[in-house]
Amino acid sequence: MSITAKNIVKKFGSFTALDDVTLEVGGGQLVAVLGPSGSGKSTLLRIIAGLELPDSGTVLYQDEEVTDSHVRERNVGFVFQHYALFRHMNVFENIAFGLRVRRWPKDKVEQRVNELIQLVQLEGLGRSLPSQLSGGQRQRVALARALAPSPKVLLLDEPFGALDAKVRTELRQWLRRLHEEIHVTSLFVTHDQEEAFEVADQVVVMNHGKIEQVGAPGEIFEHPANPFVMDFLGDVNVFHGRVEGGRVMLGDLEVDYPDQPQQEGRRATAFVRSHELEIQRSWNGASSTLKAEVVQVSPARGVVKVRLIAADFGLALNVDVGWERFSELRLGVGDCVYVAPRRVRVFVDDYSI
Numbered sequence: 001m002s003i004t005a006k007n008i009v010k011k012f013g014s015f016t017a018l019d020d021v022t023l024e025v026g027g028g029q030l031v032a033v034l035g036p037s038g039s040g041k042s043t044l045l046r047i048i049a050g051l052e053l054p055d056s057g058t059v060l061y062q063d064e065e066v067t068d069s070h071v072r073e074r075n076v077g078f079v080f081q082h083y084a085l086f087r088h089m090n091v092f093e094n095i096a097f098g099l100r101v102r103r104w105p106k107d108k109v110e111q112r113v114n115e116l117i118q119l120v121q122l123e124g125l126g127r128s129l130p131s132q133l134s135g136g137q138r139q140r141v142a143l144a145r146a147l148a149p150s151p152k153v154l155l156l157d158e159p160f161g162a163l164d165a166k167v168r169t170e171l172r173q174w175l176r177r178l179h180e181e182i183h184v185t186s187l188f189v190t191h192d193q194e195e196a197f198e199v200a201d202q203v204v205v206m207n208h209g210k211i212e213q214v215g216a217p218g219e220i221f222e223h224p225a226n227p228f229v230m231d232f233l234g235d236v237n238v239f240h241g242r243v244e245g246g247r248v249m250l251g252d253l254e255v256d257y258p259d260q261p262q263q264e265g266r267r268a269t270a271f272v273r274s275h276e277l278e279i280q281r282s283w284n285g286a287s288s289t290l291k292a293e294v295v296q297v298s299p300a301r302g303v304v305k306v307r308l309i310a311a312d313f314g315l316a317l318n319v320d321v322g323w324e325r326f327s328e329l330r331l332g333v334g335d336c337v338y339v340a341p342r343r344v345r346v347f348v349d350d351y352s353i
Contacts, residue, residue: 001062001152001185002027003048008057010043017043018054019209025202027062028183030176032196035206036232041189042157044206048187049155050074061152074153077146077184081158085130085141091117092126095144102149116144119178136167143175147182156188160195168192172199193233197221205229227347230271237277237317239270239344248346251313254287255344268348272341275320279306279329280338292317294335306331308339 003025010018018040025031033041046052048059050071059067066074085094092113099109117126120140130138139159146154159175160168176199179186190196196203197217205212205220205228213225224230231238241250244265248257255270283289296307303320310317317339321329331337 002060003153003185003187004058004060005044005048006058006060008044008047008054008059010040010047010052010054016209018047021057021206021209021211023204023211023214025185025187027185029201030179030186030188030199031202031204032200033187033189033204033206034191034193034196036191038208039206040209041204041206045155045157045187045189048153049076049078051078075149075151077149077151077154079139079142079146079154079156079159081161085138085145087130090127090129091122091133091141094130094141095148098145098149112148113144116148119147119181120144121174134167135163136171139163139171140174143178147184151184154184154186156186158189158191160192161190168195175199205232207232224345227269227271230345230347235274235318235320236271237274237315239272239315241268241270242266243268243346243348248344251315252287253290253313253341255341257344257346259346266348268346271345271347272343274305274318275303276341276343277317277319278340278342279308279319279321279325279331280340281329283338284340286340289338289340290317292337292339294331294333294337297331297333304331308337310339 005021005023008018008021021044033044035041043052047054050066050069054067058065061074086097089097095113095116096109099112117123120143122137122140125133125137130141133141160171163171172195200217202214203217203220204214207228213220213229220229221233224233230236239250239253241248242265243257246256246258248255248268248270250270290310290313292308292310294306295309298305303322304326306319306321308317308319319339
C-alpha cells in the first residue's frame with residue numbers, strides 16, 4: 001500500500017504549517033520524516049492519518065483518494081509518543097480493544113492478540129497492567145495494538161521520544177527487524193537524526209513547512225541538498241568565504257574546489273564535519289591548514305571531542321578524534337595545534353541558515 005500526499009497546504013491562523021508539500025511513500029517502505037520543531041512533520045503525519053484535514057491538496061492510499069475520508073475509514077495504525085494505553089486494561093485487552101470495537105469473533109481476537117504478543121516479544125505479560133511494564137514494553141504494547149486490525153499503513157509520531165537513550169537504541173533496532181518481518185508501509189516522525197538514519201529506508205528532511213530533501217540515509221548524509229540539511233544533520237564546522245579560480249578561500253584556509261573554476265569570485269559557505277577535521281602537532285606548510293589552540297577535551301564513548309579556537313580566524317572548531325590518534329597526539333588544554341580538513345562541502349549561493 002503506497003501513500004501519496006500531493007500539494008498539501010495547511011495553515012493555523014497566520015502560521016503556515018505545510019506549504020505545498022508533496023511526498024510519495026512506496027509500498028512496504030519504512031520512511032522517516034525528520035526535522036526541527038515546527039517544521040510541519042507531525043502535521044503532515046496527522047493529515048495522512050486523517051486526524052487533520054488539509055486546506056488544499058490530496059491524500060491517496062495506493063490509487064484511492066482518502067483526503068476527506070474519516071480516520072475510521074482509512075484503516076490506519078497510529079502509535080503516539082506517550083503510549084496512550086488504557087491504564088485499567090491489561091496488555092491482552094489493550095491489544096484486543098480495536099478488534100472488539102470492530103466486533104471480531106472472540107476466538108479470532110484471542111488468536112490475533114496472542115500472535116501479536118509473541119511478535120512484539122511480550123510473552124507471559126498478557127495479564128500485566130501498563131503500570132507494571134517498563135517504558136519500552138509499554139511502547140511495544142502500543143505498537144501491537146496499532147497492528148492488531150492489520151492496518152493498511154502504520155504511522156508513528158515520535159514513538160521513542162519518551163524513552164531513555166539505551167531503550168531507544170534497543171527499540172529502534174527491534175522496529176527495523178519487525179518491519180523486515182511484516183513489511184507494512186510505515187511512516188514515522190522523529191527529530192533524532194541517528195534514529196532516522198538507522199531505521200528508515202528513506203529519509204524526508206523538512207523545514208518551515210517544506211521538504212528540503214528526500215533520499216536514502218547514505219545519500220542524504222553524503223550529498224546534502226543544501227546548507228540547511230548539512231547543518232541540521234549536526235556536528236559540522238561552518239566557514240564563510242568565497243570561491244574563485246578553482247579554490248575556496250575561507251580566511252587563512254584555502255582548499256581546492258574544481259567545481260567552480262571561473263575566475264569571478266562568489267560568496268560561499270563551507271561545511272566540515274567534526275570527524276573530517278584532522279589535528280596535527282606541526283604545520284606541514286600547506287595553505288589548507290589552520291593554526292588553533294586546544295580549549296577543551298571531552299571523552300565521549302568512541303571518540304574524544306576536542307574544542308579548538310582559531311584565534312586568527314575568530315572561529316571555534318569541534319573535532320572528533322579517535323582514541324588511538326588521541327593517545328598519539330597527547331593533547332591538553334592550551335596546546336597549539338594545526339587543523340586540516342579531509343573533506344569540505346561547499347555551497348555557492350546566498351543561502352543563510
